[in-house]
Amino acid sequence: MGGEGAVVRFLAAAAAAGLLAGAANAATPASEQRRFEAEARASAPGFGGFSAQRGEVLFKATHGGEWSCSSCHTANPLAQGRHARTGKPIAPLAPAANPERFTDPATIDKWFRRNCNDVLARACTAQEKGDVMQYLMSLK
Amino acid sequence: MHNIPRRRTFAIAAWAIGPLAAILVAHQAMAESRIAAPPNARWSAECGTCHVAYPAPLLSAQGWHRIMSQLDRHFGTDASLEPAAAAEIGAYLERYSGSSRRTAASPDSMRITETAWFVHEHGEVPSAAWRSPAVKSAANCAACHTGAEKGDFRERGIRIPR
Numbered sequence: 001m002g003g004e005g006a007v008v009r010f011l012a013a014a015a016a017a018g019l020l021a022g023a024a025n026a027a028t029p030a031s032e033q034r035r036f037e038a039e040a041r042a043s044a045p046g047f048g049g050f051s052a053q054r055g056e057v058l059f060k061a062t063h064g065g066e067w068s069c070s071s072c073h074t075a076n077p078l079a080q081g082r083h084a085r086t087g088k089p090i091a092p093l094a095p096a097a098n099p100e101r102f103t104d105p106a107t108i109d110k111w112f113r114r115n116c117n118d119v120l121a122r123a124c125t126a127q128e129k130g131d132v133m134q135y136l137m138s139l140k
Numbered sequence: 141m142h143n144i145p146r147r148r149t150f151a152i153a154a155w156a157i158g159p160l161a162a163i164l165v166a167h168q169a170m171a172e173s174r175i176a177a178p179p180n181a182r183w184s185a186e187c188g189t190c191h192v193a194y195p196a197p198l199l200s201a202q203g204w205h206r207i208m209s210q211l212d213r214h215f216g217t218d219a220s221l222e223p224a225a226a227a228e229i230g231a232y233l234e235r236y237s238g239s240s241r242r243t244a245a246s247p248d249s250m251r252i253t254e255t256a257w258f259v260h261e262h263g264e265v266p267s268a269a270w271r272s273p274a275v276k277s278a279a280n281c282a283a284c285h286t287g288a289e290k291g292d293f294r295e296r297g298i299r300i301p302r
Contacts, residue, residue, distance in 0.1 A: 083190050083191070085190075085215070085216065085217065085277065085279075086190055086191040086276070086277060086279050086280055087276040087277065087280050087283075088189075088190055088191055088192075088280075088282075106222070110220075110221075110222070113218070113220065114217070114218040114219060114220060115218075117212070117218040118217050118218050
């Protein structure tokens with residue numbers, strides 16, 4: 001009897017811990033923005049916040065290479081994009097148009113790594129990623 | 141002298157014919173679509189974002205190995221993967237890679253479009269079709285192979301855009 005109760009309590013605690021872990025892993029654009037802010041503060045003591053306007057300029061400009069972010073995502077991130085080389089459709093990037101965007105940290109890191117390398121030929125800073133996020137989150 | 145019971149005769153026939161029928165059906169399916177590999181979730185998610193996830197049998201193990209060893213410079217873009225994903229996908233592609241001479245490209249090529257079977261199969265495609273804006277690139281299988289996203293490359297699914 002007592003043993004059964006202990007098993008039930010253990011299972012309930014395990015289930016609760018699992019739910020909490022699940023909740024902690026579920027990222028949102030806002031929580032990812034806080035992650036970039038913490039990184040930006042750590043690397044630049046004079047961090048002055050993120051700017052949607054700076055993000056938009058970065059997003060639409062080429063940076064010495066052939067492509068800008070908008071080469072694939074178009075100049076309107078609320079719209080469907082198209083891969084610049086293969087033509088394959090790309091779902092909209094702005095969270096207002098596509099709620100799945102910026103909800104998985106590993107996916108976000110993978111694509112910033114690849115795309116910054118393609119467009120800027122280097123990794124983006126946390127400031128730059130946050131600026132672009134600010135821009136994308138401002139679009140409605 | 142000893143009559144084989146009828147029930148056993150049926151059993152022997154089923155044993156003999158069953159596998160033969162299965163082989164015939166499988167052979168027919170392979171001949172029709174020319175590709176046969178069980179799908180892999182990571183392959184389809186990671187390789188299918190920017191282009192059709194190209195089926196493993198379309199290229200030799202050597203070709204896949206070359207592609208997977210330089211994903212950060214993947215036909216002009218950075219397609220780098222986390223090591224665990226790269227290892228799983230690389231093993232899957234090599235396991236189901238094309239084994240015939242026809243899937244081998246020249247030693248320094250990694251392009252499916254340069255393999256002997258691809259060149260042979262696409263010989264009838266008019267050159268204007270390749271240049272059509274709807275096709276854009278020979279990498280764009282789905283422009284003509286309407287079932288490409290599902291791994292279906294059968295003739296009946298081909299619609300060349302005009």
